Amino acid sequence: MKVLVGHFSHEANTFAEETVSFEQYTAKGALFGEDVITQSEGTSLYMGGIIKACREENIDMIPTCAYSSAAPVLTRECVDKMLETILPVCRAYKDELDGICMALHGAGVAEGIDDLELYVLKQLRSIVGDKLPIVVPMDLHGNVSEETAKLANGVFGIRNYPHTDKADISYIAMKTLARVMRKEIEIETKIVHLPLLIPISTGLTANAPFPEINAYMDKQIAERGLIYASLFQGFPYADVACSSASVCVVAEKGAREAAEDIAHFVWERRAQLRANSLSPAEAFDLAEKETKEGYIIINDMSDNPGGGCPGDGTHLLREMLKRNLPGSIFGFICDAVAAEEIWKHRPGEKIDLTLGGRHEKIFGEPLEIKSAEIISLCDGNFRHNSPNTFGLPSKLGKTARIRCGNVDIIVASVRAQTFDDRPFMITGADIRDYRYVCLKSTQHFRGFFGDKAAAIIPCDPPGLSTSNLASFTYHKIPRPVYPLDENVEF
Ligand SMILES: [Zn+2]
Structure with a gap:
């Protein structure tokens, strides 16, 4: 047959x-x-x-x-x-x-x-x-x-x-x-x-x-x-x-x-x-109160490249940089222009950089990064280690890890969500050495991190994969629909 x-x-x-x-x-x-x-x-x-x-x-x-x-x-x-x-x-x-x-x-x-x-x-x-x-x-x-x-x-x-x-x-x-x-x-x-x-x-x-x-x-x-x-x-x-x-x-x-x-x-x-949403600031407030040992993940749900978003939103990274907490890593932001700029330099050098916010306004303004140290450069190639996608080859293109104060930022060229620890590992970072780990994904990252992180705190800043469905103007879906409309019957 x-x-x-x-x-x-x-x-x-x-x-x-x-x-x-x-x-x-x-x-x-x-x-x-x-x-x-x-x-x-x-x-x-x-x-x-x-x-x-x-x-x-x-x-x-x-x-x-x-x-x-x-x-x-x-x-x-x-x-x-x-x-x-x-x-x-x-x-x-x-x-x-x-x-x-x-x-x-x-x-x-x-x-x-x-x-x-x-x-x-x-x-x-x-x-x-x-x-x-x-x-x-x-x-x-x-x-x-x-x-x-x-x-x-x-x-x-x-x-x-x-x-x-x-x-x-x-x-x-x-x-x-x-x-x-x-x-x-x-x-x-x-x-x-x-x-x-x-x-x-x-x-x-x-x-x-x-x-x-x-x-x-x-x-x-x-x-x-x-x-x-x-x-x-x-x-x-x-x-x-x-x-x-x-x-x-x-x-x-x-x-x-x-x-x-x-x-x-x-x-x-x-x-x-029904969903309820936390802002990046509220998510960090909760993270700072966490007493369990290990790393805490704050995931950005509303700029999830797995939900069709650009992955260069800056709301959560801006809050992470503002807090500047020891042991912070952001893995990762998708910005091919910034990655290209970083790749003109060598590890150890310091650069000023415009980062993220290159797509739609809703995802936040670009960040102006001053005097970031380049930690490592890599080609962005790896195979997934997550139970959802085990063995799948991934190509993030030119990738880099830079350091701003206490915050390490991984910058990739291709838009993708974070499934596991591999995007960190290819830049030489072991997430177990960090306390606050931010990433862009709504749920898939849990396949790998669910039983490893000390805590997972979802946050939902403005974006196009937000759980706040009332923020969208729908034209084609059949109405009335729950939870947007009252008294919906089935
Ligand atoms: Zn799906």
Whole structure:
């Protein structure tokens, strides 16, 4: 048996003003052709699970591409170029294929395309017709439309945030596809949308109400004989018509009733999904009171490059510099212009520097740094050590660590969020030597740091991945929606 495999994932923050070119989208290392298999096998990424299932089932894989990113809206040219790595391969093998397993995100938006997943599935269906089984593993932040669920035979959302179960869920998706391809089962996918926006800050699935929801879904799977059930939290920073939380069920029969039942279970717990936010100053006040030994992480949620933000926001770094507490490190700010400037000098030299604040005003004014000492320069290359992304190569471009008073600042060239200690390590810094560690990420950093930090204090300054959803002007999401509107009914 033969299956077309791939992973084309994009999570779009439509409130960001920029667009993302193919070169920017693939800058951190997209995989194409045979590399998709050789570089992904054994990893915790979507392709890792797909490959594992195919090996077990003795299924031949026809690879296409593998890449994921969170950023502003993609250019049309970027989408066309990515599809050039999928559609011609699909066309060449269409008469030999027994199925397609294509991991997508669910919150992809491109110029003129509000529902990127639907667009990709329509292109695939136009080649293979409506009979060939297609399964789609997806991100928990997917805004999944009714039409997308219709075009795919099976939609499988991951359950964990941080996303530590990508390979596990894509494995289930591929194993299910194998059964469909062998004609052992026929499956349907039903989706029920909730009038509910969940800010990514409250989406941590170790916290209530998610363990209870996941246990309820598992109970439904067992009692009703379903194949799979997922809660998509949705991505509220994409202002599109299908932006909302939803429940998706894959089953041989009874998918609709089960999805409705689970959706009501989630709806009854909506009050637990409201966010509360701390400013950088409030976060530092709490950090200074912490008595536990070890390092304290203050994470910037509202300039999260993983939520499509530039990563050069200055609100939190400004507060860190103002406090100037011994043992402070900021890892990292994304500013290619500043990194280039630092790289004109050698370690040990001192420089004046304009840092950050080069994108949108909401992220804060640029910082004027005086007489910073250059500690180290490096190429920004490493492999992730986080359970979410273990083994994934990362390229931050020209990277440097500079010191201003008591504060070490890591400056990188490519926008990315911090998943683990590697961005510190490549600059020669061991975070265990520090007390106050600031980074830009909403939840994914917890996969690595969750059981290592003495305390984690999220802060939410103005930005485009803030949990204060009322700060956005929405045009396309269906209203009324909780928690923005009063008296929302489901
Ligand atoms: Zn996600």
